[in-house]
Amino acid sequence: MSSIPSTITPDAAQFIKDRVRTIDGWPQPGVQFRDITPILQDRRALRTLIDLFVQRYIDAKLDTIAGLDARGFIIGPILAYELSLGFVPIRKKGKLPYKTLSQSYELEYASATVEIHEDAVKPGERVVIVDDLIATGGTMMAGTQLLKRLGAVVVEGAAIIDLPDLGGSRLLRDRGLPLYTVCEFRGH
Template structure:
């Protein structure tokens, strides 16, 4: 998990439950497929439990999940630690008034949105997604939350693609907790 943590024996089970699909969605990509993790009830439970153990009693009032797979991991963690869940969505997916943050991608830009009033200044948040690659979406989520006065306690991801160094940019803003480093990507 974080630097200096002793390797929990559950991590290996989680890592082995993630299927790697070569050349998806295009040649040269090794896609990290979490659907097989979700089918393994023990590994999925261990994933949630590891995050809950890390974040319980940390005063976190908001778990912000990044679309779409942050929506899978965020709600059970939020319920277990007594926090609300706030979806961070792509443009035009949320009804009502939203606040937006534009961010850069490898080839262009994208936008992340959340409902106005979903969070309040002074709240303490955990940002969660399934995977960190370049860190762009996590950085956008942090900026969006901080713009409205929320303190981002930490970002959490199940998987990191370490060769893309995404935790570097995120780490300049907040710490990152990762369960599994994808090998051979």
């Protein structure tokens, strides 16, 4: 269990959830894609979202925010800026120009590999890893494993959306990663 206090109010969480667009059958039949772009387009929603994350981590004594490719690159740098921290990208394989470490994982309908620069964090750095949502947990687990291989302390995983029926949040918590999510959607 994380020692970081929860700052989600029911009104703020519902405000964010109400702005998530669901797209049925994308990227393939049977999938309900949870689209965060309406949050990004709405200045109040984006501010509310970032404020929730900032209030969560303002006193957490963090060193770095790590963001997962690709939508973690949207929220992560804003959060890092607001907290006066650095930002570390964890990218899809072949996208980083320097020496990297790699980690493969399974997605809900494919497999993938992510990479991190081998000098992205120093041993002992306290990191929060950020993405838009948690589905099967594969991407966040792979990113967490990369950070730990570099010696970082992964304080928490953070996401806007949890899809608990896909089992990712349970998997991550069972493997010792505390999670903070703003809202959840049942079903796929």
